[in-house]
């Protein structure tokens with residue numbers, strides 16, 4: 587009880603002067619991730635679980651508008667399939683060298699501010715995709731984080747697998763990229779203090795390791811996952827909504843002792859915050875885009891209240907609706 591009161595007061599202090607709302611034991615901020623992480627005191631957070639913007643530009647205001655107008659930009663409208671309209675996908679394969687350098691700079695800078703805000707030994711779980719993960723994880727290491735491996739979310743996406751563009755009939759037996767059947771999440775850690783072992787770090791900072799599923803089962807780095815179900819999409823209409831079934835398993839693993847503060851600095855509709863609430867953990871999320879921030883205030887409590895009977899369930903209500911990111 588006393589420990590929870592201390593966590594609540596730390597959490598309130600982490601809101602600084604940003605607009606914020608309390609949702610259960612968590613806080614939602616309308617803030618820029620870089621600015622917020624660099625302003626909070628060093629060693630404040632016990633973990634980060636996040637799904638960042640990837641092409642850098644797909645969440646710029648002009649690109650979000652183009653998406654909602656069905657108007658091109660980075661958001662490609664894929665052809666319908668079996669009579670189903672597919673949601674817009676960002677055109678990552680169209681990124682040129684300059685844009686790839688921008689991604690590298692973005693994640694190196696973000697790695698630095700995240701390392702400032704995290705406690706030594708604190709973990710980051712960061713969603714990625716098979717096309718950009720190598721670039722992103724390398725940039726995060728340049729920013730001062732330690733690469734600890736990847737979590738593979740086994741999920742069948744609608745990305746890739748297409749025949750060569752405008753030569754489909756000529757090369758019917760070729761696909762230009764494999765059909766994506768997994769989503770890599772980077773597992774990184776703020777380095778332990780020199781000479782510290784995991785056990786020392788757990789005692790001093792409550793970080794350093796990952797929480798086991800139960801006494802007999804360690805956390806595994808492959809999670810079977812369905813696409814985000816329609817009932818969650820009805821609650822939060824965000825193009826990159828991640829499923830509760832996946833996020834609840836990740837946030838559980840992120841705090842080795844089951845206590846402390848998890849942050850999602852690119853929270854979108856608040857799905858990570860909802861997952862923390864659902865499993866009884868404390869979290870704080872930041873979103874820069876006002877409409878998504880407002881969406882998170884409505885969506886997070888409703889997503890948190892969903893009962894999931896089987897966290898590894900593969901079924902979704904509609905396999906063809908969700909976008910590349912979900």
Ligand SMILES: C[S@@+](CC[C@H](N)C(=O)[O-])C[C@H]1O[C@@H](n2cnc3c(N)ncnc32)[C@H](O)[C@@H]1O
Pocket residue numbers: 617618619620637638639640645824826827828851852853854855856857858872873874875878
């Ligand atoms: C990939 S989405 C995350 C969506 C989330 N997975 C969900 O389930 O709703 C990334 C989010 O980061 C936000 N964003 C982009 N740049 C940001 C920044 N500098 N600071 C805070 N949020 C940012 C975007 O508006 C977008 O909502």
